[in-house]
Amino acid sequence: MPASPSTARAINDRLALSLLQQQGPLTAGQLKHLTGLSRPTVADLVERLTESGLITVVGESGEQRRGPNARLYGIVADRAYLAALDVRTESVSVLVSDLVGRVLAxxxxxxxxxxxxxxxxxxATELVERAVKEAGLSADGGQLHTMGIGAPGLVDPATGELRDSAGLPAWHRRLVAALQERFPSARVGVENETNLAALAEQREGAARDRDTFVLLWLGDSCGAAVVLDGGLRRGASGxxxxxxxxxxxxxxxxxxATDCSGGYHSLVGAAAIVELAREFGVGPVGATAASLVAGVNAPQRGAGNCATSHDGAAPDPRPDPAPPTAHACFLDALADRVAVGVAAVVAVLDPGCVVLGGEIGPAGGAALATRVEARLGRMSPLATEVRASTLGGAAVLRxxxxTARDRAQDELFAAPDR
Structure with missing residues (x-):
């Protein structure tokens, strides 16, 4: 059944707006080429979106041609403003941007x-208020359209609210309500931090070429986000x-049910990694897990094979003429631990790609990812590429x-029924 004229217009408008979002200002001719629509159809949608206040002329193309240069159309960036928060156990980060994602504070x-x-x-609320003020927005926050919050713990898929999870600060749940009260006109949404990190890696990071992958978050705690066929999977209970x-x-x-210290967390959480580094004599006392994995103060980042494997598995068979360093042996042992959990995930989901994220994944970089992939190849018949995150801890905020931008655009870009 063919789409109605109003539905077709809405689809075309959203397509054009998405292209302008992704590629920046475009001429009508470029929109015609990229959308495959006819010239009259593009002319109509440009007029419609301009009248709706969603796009405007932002300049002219530099093409040399008879008559005036073609107009460049871009999204009206100040049509709405967005805020994003990364809420950790002992810190909060925030940024404020315009509708096209330009960070203002x-x-x-x-x-x-x-x-x-x-x-x-x-x-935490005062931090958001300061950022809103520094971005040049009104003190009452009335210009703030949407706020996206990333936090650890379970988000109820039915209500969209943080569930009362053991071990997480109670102020996390109170913060969401407080921000909604302080900025009543803003649409406030909360999502699990690892899920947000996966979405960022899919859009802008290590998984841009993957519709199916798993992000393994390695930081103070560990978690995983599952993206299958382009969609995030939350599960029945989130x-x-x-x-x-x-x-x-x-x-x-x-x-x-209330304590993960006997599970995978006790192998790859930050505290466990620090203890593992101590066993191998790696790094100074008091160093963070991420800095230890990155090899701060290590004499070299060698990839030599150690005599034994931390979990008792056979050592990597690749020849290594140079003697392994303590840091290389530490990475080998860490890779053994990481691979145990990755192998379980791969056996169930067969994602084809696992991204090592959090602070630990990018700190280990290719050295850790390569080791994990090699061990996984010996543990599983399912071919799986292991990559280091390119966004790291910043992925949650991003x-x-x-997600805040998507939500705002879904509302603002909804074409009127004409």
Whole structure:
């Protein structure tokens, strides 16, 4: 059944707006070429979108031609403003942007949970207020159209709200309500931080060429995000990817419903990585897990084979004429641990690609990713490419901005029924 004229117009308008979002200002001729629409149809949609206040003339093309140069059309960036937040256990980061994603203000503050819920919420809210002011928006925040928030824990797929999860600060849930109260005209949405990181990697990072992949978040805690056929999978309760609870060999016990310390988390969480580095004599005391993985103060980033594997598996068979460094042996042992969880995910989902994210994944870079992929090749018959994140810890904030922009555009770009 063919689409109605109004539906066809809405589809064409959204296509044109998406192209302008992705590629920047375009001429009507360029829109015609990229959309495959006829010249009259493009002329109509340009007029319609201009009258709606969604696009405007932002300049002229530099083409030499008879008569005036072709007009360049671009999205009206100040039609709406967006905010994105990355809410961690002990810190909050924020950025404010216009509708095309140009960052106008950003900032971050530590939050001390021991100070109490009210103090934590107030400190985070004040950070957002300062960023809104620095972006040049009205003090009441009325120009703020959409706010995207990334936070650890489960997000109820039915209500879109953070669930009361064990081990997570109670002020996280209160913050969402406080921001909605402080900015009543803004559309406030919250999403699991790892899911947002995966969306950012899919749009702008290591998984841009993949419709199906898994992001393994490696930081203070661990988690996974699953993207299948281009869509994020959340699960019946919003818990897809709670890989920290995965029972694995090499731990001292089993996880419980309220404590993942007996699961995969106890192998690859930041505290476990720091302890593993200490066993190999890598890095200074007090260094972060990410800096230890990156090889700060290591004499070299050698890839030599160590005599034994941390989990008892056979060492990498590739020849290595140079003796391995302590850092190389540490990375080998870490790769053994990471591969245990990755192998379980691959056996169930067969994603073809796993991105190592968080702070640890990009810190290890290709050196860690290559090791994990080699071990995975010996553990699983399913071909899987392992890549290091290109966005790292910044992926959560970027993902929050992208989802906020999508939500705003879905509303603002909805063509009127004409």
């Amino acid at each position: 950003e900032g971050s503050v530590p939050v001390a949970p021991e100070a109490g819920e009210a103090a934590a919420v107030e400190r 818990g897809t990817g709670e890989i920290g609870f995965l029972p694995v060999p090499g731990t001292t016990g089993l996880p419980t 993902g929050a901005l992208l």
